[in-house]
Amino acid sequence: MVTLAEVARHAGVSASTVSYVLSGKRTISSQTRERVERSIRELGYHPNAGARALASSKSDIIALMMPLRTDTFVPVMMEIAIAVATTAREHRHDVLLLTGQEGPEAVRRVVGSGLADAMIMMDVELDDARLPLVRETPRPAVLIGLPADARHLTCVDLDFAATGRLCVEHLAELGHRDIAVVGEAAAVYERHTGFAERTMDGIRQRAGEMGVRILHRPCEGSYESMAGTLARIFDERPATTGLIVQNESAIGPLLSLLRAQGRAVPEDISVVAICPEAVAVQQSVALTAVSIPAEEMGRRAVELVMAKVKQAGGTRGPATAVAAETRIELLPPQLTLRSSTGLAPTHASAHAPSPSTPAR
Known part of the structure; x- marks a missing residue:
């Protein structure tokens, strides 16, 4: 050596x-x-990285907090992680990947040990327990996600509320008046994960404005759970002619079940997905979808956190803390039209509510 x-x-x-x-x-x-x-x-x-860190108060490492849960669609998370890692190398930084579900303790470990110059946090909840520590520490940090209170935080994310509104608009303009949402696993909503909650907020808001009835049912994503969820949807709302799916794991089982039931897509039922583009185009029916800009989110998060590191002078510690600002970058959704959506079938018109019917 x-x-x-x-x-x-x-x-x-x-x-x-x-x-x-x-x-x-x-x-x-x-x-x-x-x-x-x-x-x-x-x-x-x-x-030597250790000696360099001791000598310069720098580690040239970004800590990426990416809790891996059983209800998480890992390919999207990994696409973001790869974008973070490749962009970090452009800034001569490496990435320390923290996949545990430690919450605030992970933040304390990074800050207390000096493992990293900066932090990027994923899987952000609306009332995330990590955020008070993030606001207190001088360590530069960026969130891939948007909490309920984003004051003094830097966040980058897809505009999920606008995504929900866009999906409803598309189906409503095609004449669909009963729309069901196949959502993430119930645990995702129970912990108030930001992207899922914000999507539903957008869906409900636009549905109310356009006189569309909404039925939201979480789904674990397996074939068996999707079968139960779909049966429940058509039992509770037989007039359903449009589906919005925000659960990548459920898409394949959903299309198989619709085909087995003799429901043609889009002639009998239209399907809009919120998913990676690769998932949308590889199905038996190419899906109209809002794609998840995972690569762009990861890249932008690194650019924002490295700007913070530079602003702080590249060193760590209270003496170099920079006054916290609020910065939110929401990427606008783009809906790509494919084969899975069409005009609402005429046989459903008799069941359609009047425009004044409130959304649920």
């Missing part, structure tokens, strides 16, 4: 000069810096 002393000899400078080039603690002439950096490249020198 190449040592710092060997780099110094190769570049014809002192070991302290190499150290200053690496840490940036002192100004080094551009000619000397270039010579040292050339020697580092040619020799393949990699400074």
Whole structure:
């Protein structure tokens, strides 16, 4: 393994000069810096991360808090994580992935141990228990998600409320007046996960404005649970002609069940999904869908948190804390029309409520 002393000899400078080039603690002439950096490249020198962190109060690591739960659609989470990791490398940072469901304790561990220069948090709940600590610590942090109270926080997310409104608008404009929502697992709503709650807020708001009846039923996502959920929907609302699905795991079973029941898509029932584009286009019927911009969210979260690190001078600790600002970036939803939606069937018109019927 190449040592710092060997780099110094190769570049014809002192070991302290190499150290200053690496840490940036002192100004080094551009000619000397270039010579040292050339020697580092040619020799393949990699400074010890632990020693570098102690010397510079920097770790060049971003902690990504991504709790993995049984009710989480992991491919979307991993797509975000990959985008975070690749964008972090562009900023010469690595990513420490924390997948446990530790809540505030994970924040305390990162802050107290100095594991990372900054934090990115996922799976944000409306009243997330981690947020008081995030507001108190000088460690730069960005949320991929939007809590109920976003004061003094930086957040990036898809605008899920607008997503819900857009899905209702599309179906209502096609004449659908009874729409059922196949939602995430019940536990997602029980812990008030932001994206799911905000989608339903948007759905209910727009449905009320457009005289559409809404029936929301959570679903675990398995074939058996989807069968029970679908039976319940048609038992409670026989006139249902439109479905909004916000549960990637349930999409395949749903389409199979509709086909087995002889319900043609979209002739008998229209389906709109909120899911990754790859999921939408790989089904037996290509789905009209609002895609989840996972890559864009991950990339933007890193850009925002690195701007905070730079603003703080790249170091950590109370002396360099930056006054907390509120910054919310909501990505606008885009609905892509495919084969799964069409005009409401005429046989359902007799069951359709009047425009004054309130949404439920």
